[in-house]
Amino acid sequence: xxxxxxxxxxxxxxxxxxxxxxxxxxxxxxxxxxxxxxxxxxxxxxxxxxxxxxxxxxxxxxxxxxxxxxxxxxxxxxxxxxxxxxxxxxxxxxxxxxxxxxxxxxxxxxxxxxxxxxxxxxxxxxxxxxxxxxxxxxxxxxxxxxxxxxxxxxxxxxxxxxxxxxxxxxxxxxxxxxxxxxxxxxxxxxxxxxxxxxxxxxxxxxxxxxxxxxxxxxxxxxxxxxxxxxxxxxxxxxxxxxxxxxxxxxxxxxxxxxxxxxxxxxxxxxxxxxxxxxxxxxxxxxxxxxxxxxxxxxxxxxxxxxxxxxxxxxxxxxxxxxxxxxxxxxxxxxx
Amino acid sequence: xxxxxxxxxxxxxxxxxxxxxxxxxxxxxxxxxxxxxxxxxxxxxxxxxxxxxxxxxxxxxxxxxxxx
Numbered sequence: 061x062x063x064x065x066x067x068x069x070x071x072x073x074x075x076x077x078x079x080x081x082x083x084x085x086x087x088x089x090x091x092x093x094x095x096x097x098x099x100x101x102x103x104x105x106x107x108x109x110x111x112x113x114x115x116x117x118x119x120x121x122x123x124x125x126x127x128x129x130x131x132x133x134x135x136x137x138x139x140x141x142x143x144x145x146x147x148x149x150x151x152x153x154x155x156x157x158x159x160x161x162x163x164x165x166x167x168x169x170x171x172x173x174x175x176x177x178x179x180x181x182x183x184x185x186x187x188x189x190x191x192x193x194x195x196x197x198x199x200x201x202x203x204x205x206x207x208x209x210x211x212x213x214x215x216x217x218x219x220x221x222x223x224x225x226x227x228x229x230x231x232x233x234x235x236x237x238x239x240x241x242x243x244x245x246x247x248x249x250x251x252x253x254x255x256x257x258x259x260x261x262x263x264x265x266x267x268x269x270x271x272x273x274x275x276x277x278x279x280x281x282x283x284x285x286x287x288x289x290x291x292x293x294x295x296x297x298x299x300x301x302x303x304x305x306x307x308x309x310x311x312x313x314x315x316x317x318x319x320x321x322x323x324x325x326x327x328x329x330x331x332x333x334x335x336x337x338x339x340x341x342x343x344x345x346x347x348x349x350x351x352x353x354x355x356x357x358x359x360x361x362x363x364x365x366x367x368x369x370x371x372x373x374x375x376x377x378x379x380x381x382x383x384x385x386x387x388x389x390x391x392x393x394x395x
Numbered sequence: 396x397x398x399x400x401x402x403x404x405x406x407x408x409x410x411x412x413x414x415x416x417x418x419x420x421x422x423x424x425x426x427x428x429x430x431x432x433x434x435x436x437x438x439x440x441x442x443x444x445x446x447x448x449x450x451x452x453x454x455x456x457x458x459x460x461x462x463x
Contacts (some may be wrong), residue, residue: 265426336416
């Protein structure tokens with residue numbers, strides 16, 4: 061499993077996404093850049109230029125037609141994937157920390173930062189997919205303000221009328237996107253800030269990661285905890301591997317808390333855990349700083365990790381990964 | 396004795412894993428039965444139509460070859 065190093069970012073990575081076909085990887089960074097790469101060989105295909113601040117978040121629709129990005133420059137931008145052209149820009153009073161497309165591509169949701177004088181907000185925009193994509197509405201269809209603790213991450217459930225948010229307090233909330241009402245919430249999902257949320261392929265469950273050093277699997281309908289994975293390091297990202305019963309975790313102590321030798325050796329690891337048995341099954345070393353974001357190919361054939369070190373490492377799983385049965389015939393029935 | 400104890404522990408672990416797998420499978424089955432069949436997007440339907448047309452074209456080509 062020799063990694064491909066994607067070189068092109070000058071500062072730490074903030075989010076990585078594969079497109080639905082898995083042939084492209086989108087990455088965003090504190091260097092104000094969004095890059096798109098071929099996943100099979102790591103060649104850079106292009107950039108999306110226009111933001112003027114850290115780009116915190118990026119997402120691509122299921123047709124690989126539109127890309128959405130959110131930045132510390134208080135702007136959210138809609139891009140044409142193929143040409144790299146910016147189609148529309150929304151401007152907000154504060155930074156955009158997270159964006160996500162709905163499953164049907166018709167909506168995007170975003171979280172804006174809480175700042176003096178401004179409450180943190182979640183806004184839902186309907187995307188006009190007709191024509192050239194430049195005709196978008198300035199105003200959101202729905203907007204609401206999470207109470208008690210600010211939202212840090214979000215993801216739509218299987219339908220566009222519900223979304224799950226993770227909060228600074230460790231809380232998870234399922235919102236009705238049309239009313240802003242809490243459908244259900246789990247106040248003790250994590251003990252510290254929720255750093256990532258990624259849906260299973262059918263969006264019936266999802267994984268969260270937290271600075272409390274754990275990752276957990278939740279039922280999207282009830283927010284009941286299904287599984288829990290406890291590590292010894294703060295986690296920044298968690299992903300579900302399709303096809304095999306594994307989950308991938310990334311994080312690590314900030315450089316100042318680590319001895320320089322271990323940092324120099326590229327010891328920051330992606331951890332593989334068995335999704336159902338809640339046991340660690342392996343680690344992949346490589347990054348020179350904490351891992352900020354992990355994404356798995358939608359067919360489960362490769363994964364990409366983005367680090368504080370400014371590198372993206374793409375690992376194509378070899379045959380032994382798919383063949384290995386570390387627990388004999390004890391395998392879940394599907395995926 | 397140690398070996399016996401060890402095998403006991405691992406037997407327990409194996410039972411726990413079996414239970415975990417069964418629980419997971421049961422939960423997945425329940426979720427599937429509760430989820431309505433996914434609606435296909437207009438684009439996907441269109442693509443399927445196009446594929447069907449291509450398939451017919453190929454079949455026709457083959458028929459011609461056989462006749463020749």
